[in-house]
Amino acid sequence: MTNKISAGSTAGNITAESIGHEFERRYGAGASVYTAPGRVNLIGEHTDYNMGFVLPAAVDKGIMVAIRPAAGPLSRIYSVDYDSEITLDLHGGESGSTKSGSTKSGDVPNDQWAKYIYGVAQEMATRGRSVGAVDAVFGGNVPLGAGMSSSAALESAFGFAFNEMFGLGFTLAELAVIGQMTEHNWVGVRCGIMDQFISLHGRAGQVLKLDCRTLEFEYKPFSPAEHGYRLVLVDSMVKHNLSGGEYNERREQCEEGVRIVAAHHPEVQSLRDVSPEMLERYRGEMPELVYRRCRYVVEEIARLVDGCDDLDAGRYEEFGARMFETHRGLSQLFNVSTPELDFIVDLARSTEGVAGARLMGGGFGGCVLHLIRCSVADAYLADVQAKFGAEFGLVPRIIEVVISDGARRLV
Numbered sequence: 001m002t003n004k005i006s007a008g009s010t011a012g013n014i015t016a017e018s019i020g021h022e023f024e025r026r027y028g029a030g031a032s033v034y035t036a037p038g039r040v041n042l043i044g045e046h047t048d049y050n051m052g053f054v055l056p057a058a059v060d061k062g063i064m065v066a067i068r069p070a071a072g073p074l075s076r077i078y079s080v081d082y083d084s085e086i087t088l089d090l091h092g093g094e095s096g097s098t099k100s101g102s103t104k105s106g107d108v109p110n111d112q113w114a115k116y117i118y119g120v121a122q123e124m125a126t127r128g129r130s131v132g133a134v135d136a137v138f139g140g141n142v143p144l145g146a147g148m149s150s151s152a153a154l155e156s157a158f159g160f161a162f163n164e165m166f167g168l169g170f171t172l173a174e175l176a177v178i179g180q181m182t183e184h185n186w187v188g189v190r191c192g193i194m195d196q197f198i199s200l201h202g203r204a205g206q207v208l209k210l211d212c213r214t215l216e217f218e219y220k221p222f223s224p225a226e227h228g229y230r231l232v233l234v235d236s237m238v239k240h241n242l243s244g245g246e247y248n249e250r251r252e253q254c255e256e257g258v259r260i261v262a263a264h265h266p267e268v269q270s271l272r273d274v275s276p277e278m279l280e281r282y283r284g285e286m287p288e289l290v291y292r293r294c295r296y297v298v299e300e301i302a303r304l305v306d307g308c309d310d311l312d313a314g315r316y317e318e319f320g321a322r323m324f325e326t327h328r329g330l331s332q333l334f335n336v337s338t339p340e341l342d343f344i345v346d347l348a349r350s351t352e353g354v355a356g357a358r359l360m361g362g363g364f365g366g367c368v369l370h371l372i373r374c375s376v377a378d379a380y381l382a383d384v385q386a387k388f389g390a391e392f393g394l395v396p397r398i399i400e401v402v403i404s405d406g407a408r409r410l411v
């Protein structure tokens with residue numbers, strides 16, 4: 001109860017039963033059902049690939065997959081959401097995919113969704129452990145493009161299922177790296193480890209503070225309702241897509257800043273090792289944009305550490321103020337916001353009782369995460385829907401989530 005996030009509509013209606021039924025209809029009996037969740041991240045954005053900290057939690061929305069080993073060599077995988085079935089060799093090579101009668105062939109699947117599954121199998125093989133053939137049906141209820149990591153949920157669901165079904169013996173942290181490397185090598189997004197890590201390690205009622213340099217982590221109880229607050233997600237309705245290249249460009253700019261500082265301090269390996277003073281000292285050697293990107297990250301890493309102290313002490317107003325600061329940095333220094341996201345955060349800032357709000361995830365669209373006093377939440381949400389609707393002609397979706405467990409077998 002204490003982990004409720006917002007009120008309102010959610011996308012999709014997939015359950016373990018409905019996925020199981022669809023599997024039975026197509027491929028017969030005997031499937032197991034696995035799930036892996038999407039996530040929220042309270043604070044610590046674009047810090048994971050800079051070896052800083054993140055503070056995510058798994059949510060009650062994600063991907064479900066009904067799956068059973070097949071005689072092979074080919075696997076049949078059906079996506080409920082795309083109404084598309086693909087037949088492929090998980091050891092390398094696709095023999096065909098059908099949707100409305102179309103068939104295609106090639107080594108790597110053309111369908112974007114299939115690349116994630118194929119990539120996971122290839123990354124496992126690269127590590128010396130092979131996946132057998134499967135029949136599988138999957139679907140999701142994590143809103144696509146809302147910045148809640150539907151792709152990490154897909155990688156984690158299949159990774160977890162393959163690992164268990166074929167007794168591969170990967171740890172959860174290794175599965176997270178496999179999912180992350182699927183993004184790098186098969187999708188083209190050089191993401192950090194946060195989304196896959198939390199999808200596999202999430203715990204009901206807890207946020208996870210992850211040190212992305214060592215992968216050490218600790219769980220922290222998170223119960224805003226006990227303090228009179230609600231966490232609310234408002235979807236800006238701008239679909240974010242990190243494969244467009246801007247995300248990788250931000251990462252390269254951070255790496256460029258590290259190279260410039262490391263030329264003077266060989267011990268510096270990432271922005272985690274760069275202090276605000278060091279950054280100012282070498283500012284003159286950096287392109288202005290590189291400086292701004294680095295400054296945001298260095299500040300955000302420190303902000304997360306202070307924010308954790310606030311949460312531990314129950315200082316929700318102070319934590320919320322840091323969320324506003326994160327948004328300012330993401331918008332003005334890191335430049336990953338949009339007019340829609342800024343509009344929502346500006347309204348939040350000027351509303352009494354909204355402790356904090358910021359864009360969540362990689363940016364370029366997706367959701368605004370809010371921390372709001374329960375007493376004003378409903379009125380604020382009605383207001384944001386009306387005013388955003390008047391400005392942009394679309395009513396933003398309110399997404400309710402419950403902080404939940406990570407990847408697991410359901411049936």
Ligand code: GLA
Nearest residue numbers: 045046191192193194361362
């Ligand atoms: C995306 C990436 C993560 C992380 C966030 C920003 O969700 O997948 O690795 O970098 O953006 O914090």
